[in-house]
Amino acid sequence: MNWSWLGPPMDVRPLFPVERGAFLDLLNTLTAEDWERATVCPGWAVRDIAGHVLHDQVRRLSADRDGHPGPAFEPGEALPGYLARTNEDFVRTARQLSPRLLVGLLDRLGQELDAMWAGRDLHAPAGLDVSWADPGAPAPTWLDVAREYTEYWVHQQQIRDAVGRPGADGPRLLRPVIDAFLRALPHTLRDAAAAPGTAVTVTVPGPAGGRWTAVRGAERWGLAPAVPDGGRAAAEVELAADTLWRLASRGIEPAVARTRARLRGDEALTGAVLDIVSIIR
Template identity: 60%
Template sequence: MTMFGPVLDVRPLFGQERRELLALLRSLSAEDWSRETVCPGWDVHDVVGHVLNDYVRRISGSRDGFGGAVFANDETLPRYLARVNDEFVRAARQFSPELMIELLAHLGPELDRLWEGFDLTGPAALDVSWAGPGPSPAWLDIAREYTEFWVHQQQIRDAVGRPGADGPELVRPVLDTFLRGLPHALGEVVRPHGTEVRVVVTGPPGGTWCAVSDAGRWRMAEPGGELAATVTVRPDDLWRLATRGITVTEARRRADAQGDPALIHAVTSLLAVVA
């Protein structure tokens, strides 16, 4: 087991999440497709275009070994990603909603087959930067993609006022994935061996996640150490904080935090860097 905790296999969920998305998109009016979302400058059509870009990018890169767009001179990774995502979304404004739905329905099963071919404990095709520097396991990379698709679906649902795809079986893996970033969140806070931090998520999709200090670093663990801090949050607040849907200040106001202030600050700060 690595610092990220036990393997989380979300592959069986992609088809269900996509069925919910496609049913939603097929029900939207022309007006709905033009509604603004929480993503700055993007309406519903743009967010769907971004999801389509994710499908195309992962199939092209992981299945076909195609490198795609190259970095510009002195371009950082965040700026590169922002640029190429924006370029695709702008181009996709030429696509009809019907065509994008057809493409998602066609490419989705191909992406599912791609995930099935991965060794979950092998190296990731794309490392998960918010979970820490260095190599990530494949299962975390795949889980990160699941959170990406699910969160964008929720952003569309928020924009058009259609809640859904929010059962515990779909939501809990999202929360679980984001919380695998706890060790990295706590990395700058040095505490004695065995010091434990817990995040408790309320409601049906919730549970308790724990990180423990071990030989100068933090790792995911089962509860049972010397508890130093506990942060209790609602599921909706957690995923919105993790994707910048609410501010750190607002998340801290809504949370119930007890214990070591430095540990609490670290936990509630890092969750907001997930893109």
């Protein structure tokens, strides 16, 4: 399959144990009060986000490694509703786990996931889609794996925000999140009217950032190494790394991101960029 329009493949597998190590170190320093602090996720305390990460691990190992079917969809239930329901069910159950047991399970199952990912062909179809990048079509395994990495990293940051402990956001761990999230750019622009060859750039300053360019092709938008023929993009958006990941994961809304952004060019296109969503919702 041709996935070139999604940009060059990325391999985040070496970063899973690094990100997880920072996460476990954080959890091991939390007080009893910290575990109960409210988070940005409505109705979930810190312990609930940690339980949700455990659910992500369990679900991946059970389904992808062991071929075990998960809970059935209810009649008429769409994927976002299904995920919300099954996530909440598991989180309620995980409230029975002590912090020590929860941390131990996250460590053990994370290592099992590392072994599973190590055996995968990153260039093969993943067998499922990445709905915020190309809904309804098999995704390349490298993008599916990158999506999982962003899931764990964002949840770690949500806990850090809740307990007032910054960290794990240096360039090594953050840049792959920015890069993965911006693979949603072609899908984000799908309804934007533009002539073939029209380019849109997103610049994220700093060591965790870079420049991403989407170009309108004959049939769809796609990521490209640069603006064609050395020209200038029809629309340019500049966002700080912290703003970009929060926007793409809907920790902040587009209206807030707009107040923090530098915009130039076609207003319809810059507005479309600020609608980027790189999670299932």
